[in-house]
Amino acid sequence: MLPDPPPRPRYGPYVAIAVIVAAVAAAFGWTAGWLAPGRLTPARMTDAIEATSTTPYPGFRRAHAKGLCVSGQFEGTPAGAALSRAGVFGPGSVPVTGRMSIGGGSPYGLDAQARVRSMALVLRDGEGGEWRMAMNSFPFFGVPSAEAFYEQTRASAPDPATGKPDPERMRAFVARYPAAQRFAAWAKTAPWSDSFASTQYYGIHAFRFVDDGGDERVVRWTMRPQASFVEMSAAQREAAEGDYLQDELRERLARGPVRWDMVATLAAAGDDTSDPSTPWREDREQVVVGTVVLTGAQDQATGACRDLNFDPTMVPDGVALSDDPILAARAAVYAQSFDRRQREVAHGADVSGAVPVEAAR
Numbered sequence: 001m002l003p004d005p006p007p008r009p010r011y012g013p014y015v016a017i018a019v020i021v022a023a024v025a026a027a028f029g030w031t032a033g034w035l036a037p038g039r040l041t042p043a044r045m046t047d048a049i050e051a052t053s054t055t056p057y058p059g060f061r062r063a064h065a066k067g068l069c070v071s072g073q074f075e076g077t078p079a080g081a082a083l084s085r086a087g088v089f090g091p092g093s094v095p096v097t098g099r100m101s102i103g104g105g106s107p108y109g110l111d112a113q114a115r116v117r118s119m120a121l122v123l124r125d126g127e128g129g130e131w132r133m134a135m136n137s138f139p140f141f142g143v144p145s146a147e148a149f150y151e152q153t154r155a156s157a158p159d160p161a162t163g164k165p166d167p168e169r170m171r172a173f174v175a176r177y178p179a180a181q182r183f184a185a186w187a188k189t190a191p192w193s194d195s196f197a198s199t200q201y202y203g204i205h206a207f208r209f210v211d212d213g214g215d216e217r218v219v220r221w222t223m224r225p226q227a228s229f230v231e232m233s234a235a236q237r238e239a240a241e242g243d244y245l246q247d248e249l250r251e252r253l254a255r256g257p258v259r260w261d262m263v264a265t266l267a268a269a270g271d272d273t274s275d276p277s278t279p280w281r282e283d284r285e286q287v288v289v290g291t292v293v294l295t296g297a298q299d300q301a302t303g304a305c306r307d308l309n310f311d312p313t314m315v316p317d318g319v320a321l322s323d324d325p326i327l328a329a330r331a332a333v334y335a336q337s338f339d340r341r342q343r344e345v346a347h348g349a350d351v352s353g354a355v356p357v358e359a360a361r
């Protein structure tokens with residue numbers, strides 16, 4: 001009888017494991033952008049946003065770094081409930097946690113000189129439904145895509161030679177994008193209001209409201225202030241204290257609640273739902289779907305808004321995203337910014353917002 005042949009080495013399982021490990025590494029590499037150096041990733045977008053500040057500000061949001069937490073409630077209307085089955089439109093009110101901020105990467109920006117002011121909210125319906133929004137004071141976005149936003153961000157970064165953005169680069173960017181030209185015209189001519197409270201905030205993107213029967217309407221919404229508009233002149237803005245908007249809002253809230261009506265504009269056939277830089281016609285039907293009532297403000301260093309990511313893709317049942325691809329880009333970049341700042345806070349970053357001497361000059 002012949003002896004048994006020596007056992008053949010079994011490489012199969014090792015090869016399978018190596019293939020799986022390589023596939024996972026490739027997937028990570030692709031996601032991180034290492035395999036395609038030119039591809040826009042959330043990390044690259046966040047790096048570009050960071051590079052627009054001359055100094056890093058650990059622990060703070062990479063955009064809209066200066067703000068204050070606010071709290072209050074949201075009261076839905078029957079007209080809102082008819083358009084969307086979201087719990088927040090039901091009878092009564094739901095709690096609001098929010099943040100009012102100014103655009104820019106510095107937590108020491110001058111309030112009255114910030115062209116962009118913002119409102120971010122979380123509405124919780126008490127039954128697990130949560131609606132996060134982050135809105136700005138401009139009526140349409142200045143770029144048609146995330147890639148264009150990246151180009152704009154890179155064009156706004158300070159030139160190492162001068163410490164200021166290169167005006168030629170910005171001019172070239174604006175020349176390429178009609179939306180950027182529309183935005184520049186808005187920024188130059190739109191009157192400035194005198195308060196966070198008298199400013200209108202725009203959700204900008206299209207979303208879908210879904211009613212009880214499953215019917216859908218495409219909407220864009222705004223928060224329309226109940227406080228009357230009072231214009232602030234260039235001279236007044238120049239003379240205002242650095243924390244003017246925050247101080248004024250706190251004083252107003254000490255006197256009583258501050259309100260905005262949430263107004264849904266209903267799309268008509270043919271309205272662009274995927275490009276937030278394309279305004280809809282002004283005569284579209286509008287419906288008041290609720291009212292935001294703010295009653296309190298807290299420092300952002302200690303308030304409930306600090307550890308929140310106002311990711312606009314977090315919507316409750318009854319609200320759905322549109323085909324606007326910038327929404328997904330925002331979700332990915334906000335997560336990056338949130339991760340970075342939370343890690344820095346965990347490592348002891350001082351987010352008290354006290355103005356350092358060099359920033360105050």
Ligand code: HEM
Nearest residue numbers: 061063064099118120134135136149203204333334337338
């Ligand atoms: C590609 C487009 C955009 C990018 C990459 C971007 C990026 C960012 C980042 C990195 C943050 C900080 C997030 C955090 O740390 O929690 C932020 C905050 C914010 N963004 Fe955007 N953004 C974009 C578009 C928009 C648009 C269209 C709006 C208005 C409709 C908007 C409104 C806001 C507001 C209000 C905040 C402050 C939210 C808060 O108080 O936490 N952004 N953005």
